[in-house]
Amino acid sequence: MESVQNSDARNGDRLYNRIAVLRAERGLSRGALANALQVNYQTIGYIERGDFKPSLELAFRISEYFGLPIEAIFSRQPFRPLSEEVYGNRNTPPSGDSK
């Protein structure tokens, strides 16, 4: 029925991450990244989509691989898109949300 033996890190306190984005920026497939990190390629998948949280150990490996602090890759709060982070958001704020 459920995905990874009922882990369901989606609930309660899931962990957001930017791995997919960082991969995309570098044209890396999961397999390639997994390979570089010496983990099973499905592990990357699980982590990317928040099925479960990586070990601190693996978080460190990922952080070192990308040359970024852990906090730039993982967060308890959802990330703002990097594009916005850099260029800001020029959209008119949604109007129908008065109440």
Next chain:
Amino acid sequence: MESVQNSDARNGDRLYNRIAVLRAERGLSRGALANALQVNYQTIGYIERGDFKPSLELAFRISEYFGLPIEAIFSRQPFRPLSEEVYGNRNTPPSGDSK
């Protein structure tokens, strides 16, 4: 015979941490910290002495509790003492290490 069911994170790739120092600076007991972090107090002990590595989740909680980045608290390389970090080391380097 061994400590925590043969985990032995002491070997291979152990993880260094500054939890004991941060606690000391703040006059916190393990129990008190564990309490604040909502974990068992022995878990703090295990982590402090490197018996095992915390989950990324817990690392984040600790990081947030102390208001420090994860990298300031955990590291794959042993930490330089904070005292040295701040004031430098004025000792004459050990002489007997010529070869």
Next chain:
DNA sequence: ACAGAGTATTGTACTAATACAACAATTTGT
């Protein structure tokens, strides 16, 4: 339309992180 790459899903198995309990050892306050 097909092939191939990438990704998702399910299921099984193993190990590591954590909780909890009980007791020993060590440190600290008075």
Next chain:
DNA sequence: ACAAATTGTTGTATTAGTACAATACTCTGT
């Protein structure tokens, strides 16, 4: 020196992170 607090040890149990395999589902590009 004693009591109290803190820390260490051992042992058991549960759950979550990871590996691996097999199969299905997207997408490309040609």
